[in-house]
Structures are given as structure tokens and as C-alpha cells.
Amino acid sequence: MTTERAKKTARSRRQFLADTAKAACGVGVFGLVLGLAARQAQSLPPVALRPPGAGAEADFLGACIRCGLCVRDCPYPTLRLSNLGEDVAVGTPYFVAREYPCEMCDDIPCVAACPTGALDPKLTNIDNARMGLAVLVDEETCLNFLGLRCDVCYRVCPVIDKAITLERSGNQRTHKHAMFIPTVHSEHCTGCGKCERSCVLDKAAIRVFPVALAKGQLGAHYRLGWKEKEREGHELVPGIIDLPDRLPQMPGAGLGNPGGKP
Amino acid sequence: MKPGQRPGQEAIAAKGRFAAFKWLILRRAVQAAVLGLFLLGPLAGLWLVKGNLASSLTLDILPLTDPYVLVQTLVTGHLPETAAVLGAVIVALFYVLVGGRAYCAWVCPVNPVTDAAHWLRDRLGLKGGMQFRRGTRYWVLAMTLVVAALTGTVAWELANPVSMVFRGLVFGMGFAWAVLAAVFLFDLFVSRRGWCGHLCPVGAFYGLLGAVSLLRVSARRRADCNDCMDCYAVCPEPQVINPALKGADQGASPVILSAQCTNCGRCIDVCSKDVFTFAARPDRREDSKTGAARDSSLRDAA
Structure with missing residues (x-):
């Protein structure tokens, strides 16, 4: 009797494990595809610009819920939601400057409309926008x-x-x-x-x-001598070595023809 | 239902055509009305409701946000503003009241499509295909949240047919129709009631909301049941019926308690004996039209 029950338990446990493994693997593959698609979607084409206050693309894609309220409150034909099949993550708002630029409304209605803060509500002066x-x-x-x-x-x-x-x-x-x-x-x-x-x-x-x-970026260790001088009021390294001035060059001289010989 | 007969024929004969489709008609009307409200703005310039099912603003004052999409943004590490949180709380409370998956049956734009696929599948007599376990949707739900957390992106919204189709209808379709067609064909040829009934994580999420929901379907007159099986044939989640309809002997509540029930009310329509009715979760009353019922109060006391 007990062995009978034990057998039954063992069978149902095996069944449970098999079912769980099946579901986990099947859904896991689905998840992998979705994850790869999500990574792909993070590469925004350069002509697509986000609305004011959108922040870095990776953050924006985690914060935007694709509701389109910014599009609705944009008084110009600027903003639109990406459709499936476009290069921009589906359902997210963007604009193409050459088609219709941002008119830089003083009250920034798109930011005010955003329910999640994907468009940063701390942006209150449109001149501070960096689209x-x-x-x-x-x-x-x-x-x-x-x-x-x-x-x-x-x-x-x-x-x-x-x-x-x-x-x-x-x-x-x-x-x-x-x-x-x-x-x-x-x-x-x-x-x-x-x-x-x-x-x-x-x-x-x-x-x-x-x-x-x-935008480029200088190395963090770069110091611009003239700016440092301006800030300090004097040269940082006084009496800096003066390299010898070059002699007048021969006519026709250049990097490809040193000395200017024919 | 007699052999070779479509489900619902007995109900049409007993109650008349309108009564036998009452909840279905009402449901389609609500689905159309929800979509209509969102379309009034773009089509007629009447902006009662702005946005879409992910988040909307009604009459410039009432924020409504899909709690599932908000949970997805939360796991990506974004802390949403008050408007979205408030909107999600309002929506969540509403569905706790009327049944979580009422969203699926009464609002979701994919529902008419999968219903159509199921109808056609039945009509064409298509059998077999893939079978998923009903619990698969919870795996999918968990997966969407894990992927959102790992990629920092609201990843499911890249594939979600529900939001994509609704957004498509309100903001412009693009290729969203292809996703809808895929769901239709999947339900028609690959898996019976496959999408809404087994896989969709949106339904899974709202189902979890509905685990404690107030409004339920009750098999109040289960004593009158003549075992015609029509309700099982039309129910999108037929596994939820049995405990309530046939559980009298085990002393089970006549109320359908499963979170997977969509509160669509189709069982109420097709029952020629009027076994089913909408009821509140704690309402365990039973009665009978024919007098066949055992006195439920006596049985409960015993």
C-alpha cells in the first residue's frame, strides 16, 4: 500500500519535474528571443530624436510605457509614436528634425503630459533640453x-x-x-x-x-593651459621650456619633400 | 447539447435569441465603446480620453495606467511619477472589484480576434495541435519581468499584441496587424484557445489581480443543471466551471472562484436552465427554478 503510494508520488513528482522543465525551457527560449530583440531595440537610428527631457536611450526605454500622451499634447505635428516595422522601439515617441522639428514650447506640454517621468519633469526651461x-x-x-x-x-x-x-x-x-x-x-x-x-x-x-x-570628450586628465592660466592668474609651470624657433624653409619644402630639394 | 448541434441551441429555444446572446452582445458593445472613446479624439476631435490602454487621461483629470506595464517599468529600475502610480492603483482596484480577467473579456482588443479564431476552428472542425498547460502563462509573465529587469527595457511591449493592436488602432497601425494575424492563425491552426487561454502574460497578470476579486459568476441553480455541456463548450477557460457546477457533493461553493475565469458571462447566455448568474464572491446562495434543488441552507448546516 505504502509502496503503491510511494510509486504514485514518485510518478507525479517525475511528471511535475518534466512539466516544469518543459515550461521553463520553452518560455526561456521565448525570453531569450525577446531579450535579444530588446537589446537590438536600444540602438536608436541617428535621425530619430527623442522628445525633450528623455535622457539616455537605455533609461528611456525602461521608463516609457508607450502611452502616446506626449504625442497627444504636442501642439505641432512633431512627435509621433513608432509603428511596428520602423527602426525605433515600437510605440515610443520620436521626431525627425528634417520632417518637423521641435518648436520648443515654453510650457513643454509633452513633458507635462508624461505620466511616468520618462520625460523628466525637472525640465522646466526648454532651453535646457538636450534632444x-x-x-x-x-x-x-x-x-x-x-x-x-x-x-x-x-x-x-x-x-x-x-x-x-x-x-x-x-x-x-x-x-x-x-x-x-x-x-x-x-x-x-x-x-x-x-x-x-x-x-x-x-x-x-x-x-x-x-x-x-x-559630441567628443576630452580625456579626464587633459588640462587646457590657457584656461588654467586664466583661472590661476599665472602660468602653472613658470618659465616653461621654449622650443627653438624653426629656420625659414627652403622654397617648395614640405613634409613630402624635406629640405625642398628638387 | 445534442450530438451534431452547436452549443447554445437549447438556450435559444428556451429563452429566445436575444437572451441567449445578451452578455456576448453587451461585451462586444463595451469593447467597441472603450475603443470608440479613444478614437473620438483622433477621428472627431472630441478629446474625452487621451492616450491608450497603457496609460490614459480622461477628461483631463482621471489618470488610468495599466498596472502590468507599470510593474514592468518598475523592474527595469525606473521610479515612475505619481500620475502613473495613481492611475495604476485606480485600475488595479477596479479589476479587484469586477474580476481581474474582466479586462480580457470586456476591454482587450485581441479578445474578439481570438474568439473569432475559436469560432472558426470549431466551425471547420479543426482538432489537435499544440497543447500548453494552463499555467504556462504564469511562466511567460515571470519571463517578461525577468527580461525587463535584465535588459532595463520594457521588453514585452516590443511584442505585446494587446498594447500593440490597441495603440495601432488609436495611433496608426504600421505592421501591428501582422501580429494580430499571427495570434489569429496561432489560435486557429496551432493551439485551441492558445493565446488568451494559455500564454498571454497580460491575462495572467490580471488573473492574479482577480484572485480576490469581488464580482464572480455563480452556478447558483446548479441543481437545475441538465448536463448539456454547453457552458463547457463556450467557456474560454472551461476548467474553472467544474468545481462550482459539480462541487455540490463536496460542499464546494457554487461561486466560480478560479482567477482564470474571465467573467465573460457566456455561460450565463448559453444555459437553457439559467444555472449561472453574476454574484459577489461571498454570496454562496443557491436556489432552483424547478424545485429540484436540495435545500442548500439545510445542507450547509449539516
């Missing part, structure tokens, strides 16, 4: 680089003269005209995308990329 960073990607086609006074990206910038300035330099082609080079300053650029949107070329010479993609 991306404008980069003048193509000096070969930018009209200002060709010596013209296009200036459109500079004119439309909501943070004009801070985020984009025109830096004057000489025109090396004509040797008599000036060039006004649109120059982006990352400490002021919000990444709204108006410059990219309004670039008059068929394909924009200035584009907004996610900050992580657009």
Missing part, C-alpha cells in the same frame, strides 16, 4: 562654406548667437572675401532641429544627432 546636438556635417556643400551668405540655420536657431554663431574667416579661394562659418556650441544647442529642417540644400548640410553620437 540632440546640431553638427555641420558637410563643409563641401554648406553655402556659407562656399563663401555665400546663406545663414539660414543661424537665423532660425531659437537660441541664436549662442547655440549657433557665425565665425568670420578669410576666403582662401578669392583671397578678398570673408566667410561666415556657422558654428554650433554644444553648451547652448537644444537639438530642436530647426537648423536641419530649414537648411536650403536638397539634403541638409547641418544635422541634429543624438548627443552621444555628436
Whole structure:
């Protein structure tokens, strides 16, 4: 009797273990695929910009619940939710600067609408938004680089003269005209995308990329001598070694032809 | 049901066509109304409700958030703002009241699709296919949370047909229809009641909410049951019926206590003897139309 019951228990235990193993393995494979898909989804294409206050992409994908309330409260056709089949994680809000940039509303309705804080509610001044960073990607086609006074990206910038300035330099082609080079300053650029949107070329010479993609970073140990001098009021290393000045070079000399011999 | 007869024929004969489909019609109406409310904004410019099932704002004041999606963001390590937490608490309390899986039967946009797949499967007489255990959904639910924690992403929302289809209808479909088609074909050809009845973690989550829910179906007139089996044939979770309907001899409550019951009310519709009714969980009353019932109060006392 007891052995009978013991046998039955053993059988049901075996059954239980087998069922558990089956479910765990089956669901585990499913989970692996899902996890890989999730990792893949973290790579945001560079043209897709997140709404203001979104923070780093990995954090955003953990905080956004894909409800679309930011899209609903965006008064412009800027924000949209990614559909299945697009490169952006499905259901998350984004905009493409060249199609419709962020208009930088003072009251930032998209951030106010976000129920989870995926768009950081601490962002109350839209000038502090960092949706991306404008980069003048193509000096070969930018009209200002060709010596013209296009200036459109500079004119439309909501943070004009801070985020984009025109830096004057000489025109090396004509040797008599000036060039006004649109120059982006990352400490002021919000990444709204108006410059990219309004670039008059068929394909924009200035584009907004996610900050992580657009911005370099100095090594932590770098010290800029002139800034240190300014801060300290004197040279950090007094009487720094002065390297000997070079002698005048022979005509035609260059790196490829040292000494200028024929 | 007699051999060769579709379930519900006896009920139509006994109660009339409307009464035999009352809860089904009501359910479809509620599903359409929920979707309609969300569509009023984008289609008619009448913004009573904004957002989607993940989170919404009604009349610019009432936040509602899907507690399951909120739990997913919690395990990724994000601490949500008050609006989302408040919304999730309201929704959770509501479903604790009306039955967790009432979400599946009355709100979820995938339900009409899997119901259609099941109907067609029956009509075509398709048999066999994969069989999952009913508990598999809890494994899937656990898996979605583990993946969310490991990847730091609300990963399930990359694949969730429920949110994807609803969002698709309200915000633009993309290829979400393909996911819906996949679920339909899966239920039709691969596994009977496979998605909603065995795998969907959303249903599993709401089922857990409903483990203590107040509103339940009760087999109050189980004494009148004529064993026609129609309720088993139409029920999306037929395993939940037996303890209540046939448990009188073991002294079991006539109330269907299983968290897997979706409170769809289809059993109430198809029963020609009106055995089933909606009731509160503690309400163990029994009665009988035909007088066949043993006096339940006497039996309870004994």
C-alpha cells in the first residue's frame, strides 16, 4: 500500500519535474528571443530624436510605457509614436528634425503630459533640453562654406548667437572675401532641429544627432593651459621650456619633400 | 447539447435569441465603446480620453495606467511619477472589484480576434495541435519581468499584441496587424484557445489581480443543471466551471472562484436552465427554478 503510494508520488513528482522543465525551457527560449530583440531595440537610428527631457536611450526605454500622451499634447505635428516595422522601439515617441522639428514650447506640454517621468519633469526651461546636438556635417556643400551668405540655420536657431554663431574667416579661394562659418556650441544647442529642417540644400548640410553620437570628450586628465592660466592668474609651470624657433624653409619644402630639394 | 448541434441551441429555444446572446452582445458593445472613446479624439476631435490602454487621461483629470506595464517599468529600475502610480492603483482596484480577467473579456482588443479564431476552428472542425498547460502563462509573465529587469527595457511591449493592436488602432497601425494575424492563425491552426487561454502574460497578470476579486459568476441553480455541456463548450477557460457546477457533493461553493475565469458571462447566455448568474464572491446562495434543488441552507448546516 505504502509502496503503491510511494510509486504514485514518485510518478507525479517525475511528471511535475518534466512539466516544469518543459515550461521553463520553452518560455526561456521565448525570453531569450525577446531579450535579444530588446537589446537590438536600444540602438536608436541617428535621425530619430527623442522628445525633450528623455535622457539616455537605455533609461528611456525602461521608463516609457508607450502611452502616446506626449504625442497627444504636442501642439505641432512633431512627435509621433513608432509603428511596428520602423527602426525605433515600437510605440515610443520620436521626431525627425528634417520632417518637423521641435518648436520648443515654453510650457513643454509633452513633458507635462508624461505620466511616468520618462520625460523628466525637472525640465522646466526648454532651453535646457538636450534632444540632440546640431553638427555641420558637410563643409563641401554648406553655402556659407562656399563663401555665400546663406545663414539660414543661424537665423532660425531659437537660441541664436549662442547655440549657433557665425565665425568670420578669410576666403582662401578669392583671397578678398570673408566667410561666415556657422558654428554650433554644444553648451547652448537644444537639438530642436530647426537648423536641419530649414537648411536650403536638397539634403541638409547641418544635422541634429543624438548627443552621444555628436559630441567628443576630452580625456579626464587633459588640462587646457590657457584656461588654467586664466583661472590661476599665472602660468602653472613658470618659465616653461621654449622650443627653438624653426629656420625659414627652403622654397617648395614640405613634409613630402624635406629640405625642398628638387 | 445534442450530438451534431452547436452549443447554445437549447438556450435559444428556451429563452429566445436575444437572451441567449445578451452578455456576448453587451461585451462586444463595451469593447467597441472603450475603443470608440479613444478614437473620438483622433477621428472627431472630441478629446474625452487621451492616450491608450497603457496609460490614459480622461477628461483631463482621471489618470488610468495599466498596472502590468507599470510593474514592468518598475523592474527595469525606473521610479515612475505619481500620475502613473495613481492611475495604476485606480485600475488595479477596479479589476479587484469586477474580476481581474474582466479586462480580457470586456476591454482587450485581441479578445474578439481570438474568439473569432475559436469560432472558426470549431466551425471547420479543426482538432489537435499544440497543447500548453494552463499555467504556462504564469511562466511567460515571470519571463517578461525577468527580461525587463535584465535588459532595463520594457521588453514585452516590443511584442505585446494587446498594447500593440490597441495603440495601432488609436495611433496608426504600421505592421501591428501582422501580429494580430499571427495570434489569429496561432489560435486557429496551432493551439485551441492558445493565446488568451494559455500564454498571454497580460491575462495572467490580471488573473492574479482577480484572485480576490469581488464580482464572480455563480452556478447558483446548479441543481437545475441538465448536463448539456454547453457552458463547457463556450467557456474560454472551461476548467474553472467544474468545481462550482459539480462541487455540490463536496460542499464546494457554487461561486466560480478560479482567477482564470474571465467573467465573460457566456455561460450565463448559453444555459437553457439559467444555472449561472453574476454574484459577489461571498454570496454562496443557491436556489432552483424547478424545485429540484436540495435545500442548500439545510445542507450547509449539516
